[in-house]
Amino acid sequence: xxxxxxxxxxxxxxxxxxxxxxxxxxxxxxxxxxxxxxxxxxxxxxxxxxxxxxxxxxxxxxxxxxxxxxxxxxxxxxxxxxxxxxxxxxxxxxxxxxxxxxxxxxxxxxxxxxxxxxxxxxxxxxxxxxxxxxxxxxxxxxxxxxxxxxxxxxxxxxxxxxxxxxxxxxxxxxxxxxxxxxxxxxxxxxxxxxxxxxxxxxxxxxxxxxxxxxxxxxxxxxxxxxxxxxxxxxxxxxxxxxxxxxxxxxxxxxxxxxxxxxxxxxxxxxxxxxxxxxxxxxxxxxxxxxxxxxxxxxxxxxxx
Amino acid sequence: xxxxxxxxxxxxxxxxxxxxxxxxxxxxxxxxxxxxxxxxxxxxxxxxxxxxxxxxxxxxxxxxxxxxxxxxxxxxxxxxxxxxxxxx
Numbered sequence: 001x002x003x004x005x006x007x008x009x010x011x012x013x014x015x016x017x018x019x020x021x022x023x024x025x026x027x028x029x030x031x032x033x034x035x036x037x038x039x040x041x042x043x044x045x046x047x048x049x050x051x052x053x054x055x056x057x058x059x060x061x062x063x064x065x066x067x068x069x070x071x072x073x074x075x076x077x078x079x080x081x082x083x084x085x086x087x088x089x090x091x092x093x094x095x096x097x098x099x100x101x102x103x104x105x106x107x108x109x110x111x112x113x114x115x116x117x118x119x120x121x122x123x124x125x126x127x128x129x130x131x132x133x134x135x136x137x138x139x140x141x142x143x144x145x146x147x148x149x150x151x152x153x154x155x156x157x158x159x160x161x162x163x164x165x166x167x168x169x170x171x172x173x174x175x176x177x178x179x180x181x182x183x184x185x186x187x188x189x190x191x192x193x194x195x196x197x198x199x200x201x202x203x204x205x206x207x208x209x210x211x212x213x214x215x216x217x218x219x220x221x222x223x224x225x226x227x228x229x230x231x232x233x234x235x236x237x238x239x240x241x242x243x244x245x246x247x248x249x250x251x252x253x254x255x256x257x258x259x260x261x262x263x264x265x266x267x268x269x270x271x272x273x274x275x276x277x278x279x280x281x282x283x284x285x286x287x288x289x290x291x292x293x294x295x296x297x298x299x300x301x302x303x304x
Numbered sequence: 305x306x307x308x309x310x311x312x313x314x315x316x317x318x319x320x321x322x323x324x325x326x327x328x329x330x331x332x333x334x335x336x337x338x339x340x341x342x343x344x345x346x347x348x349x350x351x352x353x354x355x356x357x358x359x360x361x362x363x364x365x366x367x368x369x370x371x372x373x374x375x376x377x378x379x380x381x382x383x384x385x386x387x388x389x390x391x392x
Contacts, residue, residue, distance in 0.1 A: 244391040290324035
């Protein structure tokens, strides 16, 4: 009985809470905000790689990234890329360098540019490009994100590239678990392919610096992908346990509960014909509706 | 809220809903740009408070308690959005 009364006091407008559910009063909302922040802090704490409770690994296959890249190219009427294990090695080195020096950028804090990894593995390029993605839970989402960005899409569909290399590395980046996809595009300096003439305005060699762009891994002949050339991805446990998904579910529950209480407030107050000074509930419901829409839209992962 | 009151406030509600619609749309269009999404989250939170202050000022019923409600709701919304955006 006491419990029912307490729940009613928190969620339903009545005399005991001055005809406004406690949870949507300023004091209740401040308490809710404090609890929410504490929960977020707990997620952060437990997702720390050193604690390792919420750590997760995404199921990203470089082979799949290459396949999807070539699929997009074929759809756009551009020739597919050849998988290059040399470029994949360069992509792997770039990914490891990012983890080791803890940066998320095309150029490292010490000024190391993407192109130096091409040179490191002995790939003398005429054209080169790089796309980066992190924390996507599947390769399709990463490729879709690149396609949604004009500069990354340009790299992905550029006819001047002939080779592709992709690496997926996992580790601690900025204090959190990260899965990084490095996609490198290139055309060798000594190659005289017909595609080069298409991008004649951008003839580059190792002395010239191409512009950084997003990068996945290249695959062998695109359509007939040779899986032996591409590293296989580590099967991964749970997308559900990723900090992103935990935060999103918790956020959705919080906002939906608030929205339901606001809607119930409008109905009950109108029925009881209570007059009280208050902010506009409709404005809050619209605001929370927008947040719910965004929470449903937002996807894990970012590109560079 | 009575129907009459709702329609009385409609000229204020429409721009508010428009702002939220544009905010949601911007999230979709710039799904690849986290910095921009963070900017949108702050912008809509500030818009919510600003709308509330102007609306109640024009209706001569602005009080500290009402101001606080808009601030706290905006803070909850902003925190929720940032907690997810920063983990994308």
